[in-house]
Amino acid sequence: MTAKRIDGKAAAQTIRDRVGALAARFEGATWHPLLTGAPVLDGALVAFDCRIERIIEVGTHDVFICAVEAVEVGTVHEGLIYYARGYHRGTHRG
Numbered sequence: 001m002t003a004k005r006i007d008g009k010a011a012a013q014t015i016r017d018r019v020g021a022l023a024a025r026f027e028g029a030t031w032h033p034l035l036t037g038a039p040v041l042d043g044a045l046v047a048f049d050c051r052i053e054r055i056i057e058v059g060t061h062d063v064f065i066c067a068v069e070a071v072e073v074g075t076v077h078e079g080l081i082y083y084a085r086g087y088h089r090g091t092h093r094g
Contacts, residue, residue: 035049044076046079053067
């Protein structure tokens with residue numbers, strides 16, 4: 001099946017939104033599995049495949065302590081990061 005390609009911001013918002021079935025949130029983009037079987041968005045800047053070792057509750061948030069099982073570095077040089085309640089683009093200058 002060929003899935004319609006969507007930009008990183010749309011994919012992030014789709015996954016973030018807790019509306020509808022979990023499987024439906026992964027539609028509309030192409031994905032592939034890493035070592036543990038976790039889905040990774042095709043074209044991602046970087047992906048860390050981790051095993052959760054511990055979860056610590058801190059106020060209204062949970063902090064995940066993880067062991068990295070695999071890392072996949074993509075070929076794109078511009079990424080998307082969410083901070084200060086908004087999406088921002090970052091550029092790799094390596």
